[in-house]
Amino acid sequence: MAKKIDSKTAGSPRFNPAAKLDEVMTGTTVFNIPFPKDLNALKGMSPIVIKHPYFVEYVHSYGQDSPFFAGLANKKILGTRCGKCNYTYATPRMHCTKCGKETKWVELPQEGRVHTFTTCYYGSEEFLKDTPFHLVLVEFDGVDTLLLARLIGVEGPEDIKIGMKVRAKFRRNSQLKPTDVYFVPVA
Numbered sequence: 001m002a003k004k005i006d007s008k009t010a011g012s013p014r015f016n017p018a019a020k021l022d023e024v025m026t027g028t029t030v031f032n033i034p035f036p037k038d039l040n041a042l043k044g045m046s047p048i049v050i051k052h053p054y055f056v057e058y059v060h061s062y063g064q065d066s067p068f069f070a071g072l073a074n075k076k077i078l079g080t081r082c083g084k085c086n087y088t089y090a091t092p093r094m095h096c097t098k099c100g101k102e103t104k105w106v107e108l109p110q111e112g113r114v115h116t117f118t119t120c121y122y123g124s125e126e127f128l129k130d131t132p133f134h135l136v137l138v139e140f141d142g143v144d145t146l147l148l149a150r151l152i153g154v155e156g157p158e159d160i161k162i163g164m165k166v167r168a169k170f171r172r173n174s175q176l177k178p179t180d181v182y183f184v185p186v187a
């Protein structure tokens with residue numbers, strides 16, 4: 001630690017030219033970075049690209065969506081239904097977007113149909129290792145909106161058909177993530 005400068009003490013220096021940050025044992029290790037004798041050549045230098053690990057751990061509240069995840073952990077898909085106009089949401093909303101009234105939780109069927117699908121050949125960091133994978137929007141009887149989920153158990157996109165029946169499956173150990181539920185074709 002650099003010595004604290006106490007300007008109130010008579011005769012003590014107000015600055016310390018020998019000040020030095022503590023040395024650390026971490027950093028980017030590089031070898032043999034070329035450097036020109038003529039500094040004008042630096043204008044044409046290629047950018048230095050380094051690899052650096054990045055990790056963030058954060059506390060995240062599911063708030064009023066919490067029952068949806070409690071449902072997944074108990075192998076149930078929960079949606080919500082408007083108490084006034086009966087509009088039913090596969091992706092839960094606490095208030096009806098049609099009439100504004102508060103909704104109530106309802107359990108959705110575990111069988112539905114493929115409304116549409118896409119095959120992802122690229123993804124965000126979390127899903128990149130799983131590519132290619134298929135995403136489906138599932139429609140359920142008596143439900144007005146669709147549920148986005150993974151479809152497994154098919155070889156390729158040519159095996160997925162609009163309207164094909166699919167059934168929900170759940171991870172045995174819930175991760176409390178939307179990916180706890182996924183779908184497989186109904187045999």
Ligand SMILES: [Zn+2]
Nearest residue numbers: 082085096099
């Ligand atoms: Zn409503």
